[in-house]
Structure formats: structure tokens, C-alpha cells
Amino acid sequence: MIRGVLLDLAGVIYDGDHTLPGAIDAVARLRAAELPLRFITNTTRKTKQALLQRLAGFGLDINEGELFTPASAARDWLRQHDAAPVLVVHPNLESEFEGIPARKSRAVVVGDAGEAFDYGHLNAAFRALVDGAALIALAKNRTFKDDDGKLSLDAGAFVTALEYASGHTALVLGKPSPDFFAGALASMECRPEDAVMVGDDAEADVAGALRAGLGRAVLVRTGKYRGGDETRFEPHPTATVDDLAAAADWILANRS
Amino acid sequence: MIRGVLLDLAGVIYDGDHTLPGAIDAVARLRAAELPLRFITNTTRKTKQALLQRLAGFGLDINEGELFTPASAARDWLRQHDAAPVLVVHPNLESEFEGIPARKSRAVVVGDAGEAFDYGHLNAAFRALVDGAALIALAKNRTFKDDDGKLSLDAGAFVTALEYASGHTALVLGKPSPDFFAGALASMECRPEDAVMVGDDAEADVAGALRAGLGRAVLVRTGKYRGGDETRFEPHPTATVDDLAAAADWILANRS
Numbered sequence: 001m002i003r004g005v006l007l008d009l010a011g012v013i014y015d016g017d018h019t020l021p022g023a024i025d026a027v028a029r030l031r032a033a034e035l036p037l038r039f040i041t042n043t044t045r046k047t048k049q050a051l052l053q054r055l056a057g058f059g060l061d062i063n064e065g066e067l068f069t070p071a072s073a074a075r076d077w078l079r080q081h082d083a084a085p086v087l088v089v090h091p092n093l094e095s096e097f098e099g100i101p102a103r104k105s106r107a108v109v110v111g112d113a114g115e116a117f118d119y120g121h122l123n124a125a126f127r128a129l130v131d132g133a134a135l136i137a138l139a140k141n142r143t144f145k146d147d148d149g150k151l152s153l154d155a156g157a158f159v160t161a162l163e164y165a166s167g168h169t170a171l172v173l174g175k176p177s178p179d180f181f182a183g184a185l186a187s188m189e190c191r192p193e194d195a196v197m198v199g200d201d202a203e204a205d206v207a208g209a210l211r212a213g214l215g216r217a218v219l220v221r222t223g224k225y226r227g228g229d230e231t232r233f234e235p236h237p238t239a240t241v242d243d244l245a246a247a248a249d250w251i252l253a254n255r256s
Numbered sequence: 257m258i259r260g261v262l263l264d265l266a267g268v269i270y271d272g273d274h275t276l277p278g279a280i281d282a283v284a285r286l287r288a289a290e291l292p293l294r295f296i297t298n299t300t301r302k303t304k305q306a307l308l309q310r311l312a313g314f315g316l317d318i319n320e321g322e323l324f325t326p327a328s329a330a331r332d333w334l335r336q337h338d339a340a341p342v343l344v345v346h347p348n349l350e351s352e353f354e355g356i357p358a359r360k361s362r363a364v365v366v367g368d369a370g371e372a373f374d375y376g377h378l379n380a381a382f383r384a385l386v387d388g389a390a391l392i393a394l395a396k397n398r399t400f401k402d403d404d405g406k407l408s409l410d411a412g413a414f415v416t417a418l419e420y421a422s423g424h425t426a427l428v429l430g431k432p433s434p435d436f437f438a439g440a441l442a443s444m445e446c447r448p449e450d451a452v453m454v455g456d457d458a459e460a461d462v463a464g465a466l467r468a469g470l471g472r473a474v475l476v477r478t479g480k481y482r483g484g485d486e487t488r489f490e491p492h493p494t495a496t497v498d499d500l501a502a503a504a505d506w507i508l509a510n511r512s
């Protein structure tokens with residue numbers, strides 16, 4: 001039985017500044033079928049509030065509790081560990097970390113910083129690691145599909161750079177972290193084996209969800225998908241379909 | 257028998273803008289003992305000519321044929337493979353690659369680019385890799401001792417970032433590449449088993465030399481050395497001594 005659906009955002013619902021054909025309707029059909037939905041993204045260039053506004057602009061109204069972002073998970077981690085962040089994040093994301101007091105314990109927090117991935121920021125983060133700070137990756141994605149339609153370097157490349165130089169191993173908070181999937185599933189009281197994940201990233205979304213114990217994961221051939229992705233990472237997708245509209249068809253057909 | 261000596265530069269002969277105590281005299285003593293010497297550096301922030309001038313300013317006169325740099329090795333590689341470079345290097349090093357014509361085949365060449373390690377340069381390099389360019393690392397050192405005395409991110413971090421995102425594996429031309437050591441040894445007709453390497457980098461200089469087949473490698477406790485380095489990488493140094501002066505003593509005592 002499928003009793004809960006997790007959907008990725010970029011490359012599944014929208015691509016750049018437009019929604020993907022049939023995507024908004026697909027969400028509506030899943031909702032009409034009374035399937036609980038959560039949206040789970042590794043996007044770290046916008047705050048949660050900015051993401052919600054963007055989705056509303058696309059005609060997709062979701063509430064705060066339905067959207068799971070790595071930055072929220074990072075704030076939780078910092079609070080639990082009584083640590084202050086050393087940020088290597090996009091300027092748009094900095095406000096997510098406002099109001100955290102200076103603390104003796106520190107953690108380098110790396111998101112998709114874009115142009116802020118410069119030597120000064122990265123070397124300051126490296127020196128904090130040498131001084132004993134922890135290393136938190138909001139995500140470790142290798143690439144993302146940029147506004148010009150080409151692949152660009154994502155946060156994972158820079159997380160790996162810091163790991164290599166410092167000898168630290170990053171704690172990854174976004175997908176494919178099992179805790180990240182688990183948090184979204186818990187919020188809709190759905191057991192992993194009863195859930196399906198839909199994403200365009202064969203590694204973090206699909207293989208990650210299956211490794212985290214989800215019963216099914218559907219890869220869509222939109223967004224950053226490139227030919228051959230369905231066999232590039234283990235485990236392989238439960239199904240590979242053209243887009244979210246086809247994924248909704250698949251979910252509704254395989255619901256029970 | 258020791259019949260040839262390879263010396264690292266930064267952290268062994270000099271540190272920042274000054275020579276290390278006893279280093280110039282140690283070179284003179286090795287020369288007086290008629291031991292063939294070569295200087296083998298992973299420094300990629302200066303051209304070979306600029307390095308020779310710097311050494312002359314320290315009172316160390318060596319000729320072009322005695323100094324081995326990764327940039328020279330990269331020019332050789334590009335010529336042999338009929339490839340044009342996509343440079344991610346320090347502005348000071350760009351002149352080493354002047355005059356290479358545009359070619360269909362390309363290779364991303366990564367050195368210690370300093371502030372030029374920015375998102376624009378790195379993403380352009382990544383996109384060239386996606387388009388089929390080869391990946392050449394002048395060096396893959398994790399860290400270097402910066403002018404302020406602290407460790408800073410070296411080229412290896414950014415090479416690793418590009419490897420992670422692109423799926424390419426870099427060809428490393430500087431130390432610990434066996435070919436790099438071999439080129440320096442061949443120029444003085446010294447068999448690897450008769451050679452000794454002296455360096456402050458336990459990984460690239462010392463373990464690298466021993467893996468490349470050199471008979472001996474001496475780690476000095478100057479430059480980037482940190483306590484415990486002598487047991488951090490395999491194989492361990494043949495000897496660990498305070499500085500180049502002590503290394504020269506060791507070499508002269510263990511010559512035969």
C-alpha cells in the first residue's frame with residue numbers, strides 16, 4: 001500500500017522560472033485521491049518562506065509544515081548541539097540562521113552558496129574546521145540544473161573539498177540523509193515501507209530514499225535527469241517515468 | 257648508497273619571505289660533498305623563472321634544469337596530447353601557458369589558484385569536464401602554510417571538488433606522481449633506489465617519494481609539518497629530523 005508521497009521540488013514541480021507541464025495538476029490529483037503529501041527539497045538558495053511564496057506564485061499552496069528543507073534541519077541540529085554556525089551559504093539563506101547567539105562550540109554549515117563559494121569563505125570555513133568546528137552539509141548534491149539549462153556545481157563539490165583538506169567527514173542533513181526522509185514521513189505518520197519518493201536526482205532522491213527504507217522511489221526524466229541515470233546509482237528506481245504527471249499516474253495505479 | 261638528493265622548496269628551504277635557519281648552508285654542504293641535487297616543488301603560484309629569481313634573492317643560485325615544477329610537466333603533457341588548457345591557476349602562473357594554440361581537445365589544468373578559486377572559474381572548468389575535457393592537477397596537496405603562518409586550502413581541495421561533481425579522476429602531475437620524481441631523477445642519471453627526498457609534506461613529499469620507489473625520504477619538522485605527521489601516512493619517513501640542516505647531516509652520515 002502507498003499511504004504517503006514525498007515530492008522533490010526543483011526539476012519535478014518546476015524548472016527555473018516555470019512549472020513543468022502537468023505538475024500542478026498531478027499534485028492536485030494526488031491530493032484529490034487523499035494521499036498525504038510532503039515536499040522535501042535540497043534547495044538551499046532560498047529561505048523556507050521564500051520557497052513557499054514561490055510555490056504559491058506557481059499556484060501551489062502548501063503550508064509550512066508540509067515543506068522540509070535542510071536549513072530547518074540545520075537550525076534544529078545547532079540548537080540540539082548548542083553550536084553556533086560558520087556559514088558558507090547563499091546570501092538569501094543567511095536570514096534562516098539569524099538570532100543564534102555566539103557559542104563556544106561551532107559548526108561549519110555549507111549550502112549551495114553560488115557566487116559566495118569563493119576562496120575567502122571556503123578558507124575561513126577550513127580554518128574553523130582545523131580549530132575543531134563540526135562540518136554540516138545542508139546537502140551534498142554534485143550538480144544542479146542551472147537557469148541556463150546546463151549543469152552547474154552544487155554544494156556537494158565544496159563539501160567534498162572541505163572534507164579532503166580538513167580530514168573531517170560531513171554530516172549531511174538533506175537528502176539522502178535517512179533522518180531527513182524520516183522527519184517528513186513522521187509528520188504524516190507514514191511508515192517508510194508505505195511511502196513513495198518522486199525525484200529527478202537518481203542519487204540523493206531515489207537511491208537515497210530506498211536506502212532510507214522507503215518502499216518505492218520513482219525517477220522522473222525532467223530537471224537534472226540525464227540518460228542512463230536510472231542505472232547509475234544503487235538501488236535503482238522502482239520506476240522511471242517521463243515526468244510528475246506520469247509519476248502520479250504510476251502512484252495511483254500502484255496504490256494498493 | 258645515496259647518489260642523488262631531491263629537495264622540496266617551500267617549508268624546507270624557505271618559509272614565506274625568509275629562508276629557514278641553516279638551509280642555504282645545508283645546500284652548500286651537500287654540493288660540497290658532490291652530491292647531485294634537484295629541487296622539486298608543487299608550488300604553482302609562481303612561474304619557474306619567478307621561482308628561480310626568488311631563490312637567487314635568497315642567495316641560492318640554481319639553473320633552470322635543476323628545478324622541477326608541475327607547470328612544466330603540464331606544458332609537456334598538453335603538447336604530447338595535442339590539447340589546449342582550460343586554466344584554473346593563479347594569475348601569476350598564466351604566462352607559463354601562453355602561446356598554446358586553440359585545439360579541439362581540451363584539458364582543465366588546476367593549480368593553487370588562490371583567490372581565483374571562485375565559483376565562476378570552477379564552474380567553467382566543471383562544464384568543460386562535462387563536455388569531455390581531461391582533468392589535470394598540477395598538485396593535489398590538501399593544505400599549505402600560508403603567509404600568516406596558518407594552514408590554508410591548497411589546490412587538492414578544489415581538484416577533489418571537480419572530481420566529485422564531474423565523475424572524472426584527475427591526473428596528478430606534481431608530487432606524489434611517480435613520473436614527476438622520475439623526471440627529476442633521470443635528469444641526474446640517478447636510480448630511484450639511490451636517491452633521497454627531503455620534504456615537509458609527509459604525504460606528497462615523503463610517502464609519495466617512497467611509493468615512487470625512492471630508497472629514502474626524510475621528513476623535516478619545518479613548514480607545514482604538524483606533530484604526528486610522521487605516522488599519518490604510509491609509508492612512514494625513513495627519518496624525521498628538525499630541519500634541512502639536520503637532514504643534510506643525516507644524508508652525509510648515511511651516504512654509504
